[in-house]
Amino acid sequence: MFKRPLRVVPGPGQESVWDYPRPPRIEKVTDRLIVTFAGQTVAETTEGYRVLETSHPPVYYFPPDNVREDFLVPEAGRSFCEFKGPANYWxxxxGEARSQQAAWNYPETTQPFRKIQGFYAFYASRVEACWVGDEQVQSQEGDFYGGxxxxxxxxxxxxxxGTRGW
Structure with missing residues (x-):
């Protein structure tokens, strides 16, 4: 039988992912967001967004103008988010370094997520490093959500x- 995990009580200045909404909420981010791979900065912005959904760490989205699209190679296959719509993978x-399906975007979003239409998100586990402000992030476990x-x-x-049923 499914048993929902116990929520960690947030300390001062912390957020619990169990307080995030479903359907998700989108928020503007003014912290500098950076993604590096193979010694290169592939994305950097202070104009990003984060999407917050119950039980998920935030997913950060970069405007296309702040992404080195010359480093991106389109991949076959798509997925579908019930809230945002169909996603493409990149x-x-x-140079000689390659990371398979390291990024994704939504070329056509549902109305509530138009602000991130065409923006890119990156799996922290598939790049060299990701930063929010001065903090290097940890990747969300697994290969599906990308928080x-x-x-x-x-x-x-x-x-x-074992957590997909939460």
Whole structure:
């Protein structure tokens, strides 16, 4: 039988992913967001957004103008988010280095998520490093959700084996 995990009580200045809404909420981010791969900055912005959904660490989205699209290679296959719509996947190629399906975007979103239409998100586990402000993020466990974990976010987090039914 399914048993929902116990929510970690957030400390001062922290957020619990169990307080995030469903359907998700989108928020403007003014912190500098950075993604590096193979020694190159592939995305950097202070104009990003984060999407917050119950049990998930935030997913950060970069405007296309702040992404090195010359490093992106389109991949076959798509997925579908019941809230945002169909997603496309992108691999990163920097010199001889390649990371398969390291990024995704929504070329056509549903109305509530128009602000991130065409924006890119990156799996922290498939790049060299991701940063929110001065903090290097930890990747969300698993290979489906792509959330970024910082010190001000507490779980438990969906994504690890056995958590998809939460």
């Amino acid at each position: 691999s990163l190629e920097v 970024w974990i910082t010190g001000n976010i507490v779980g438990p987090f969906k994504g690890a084996p």
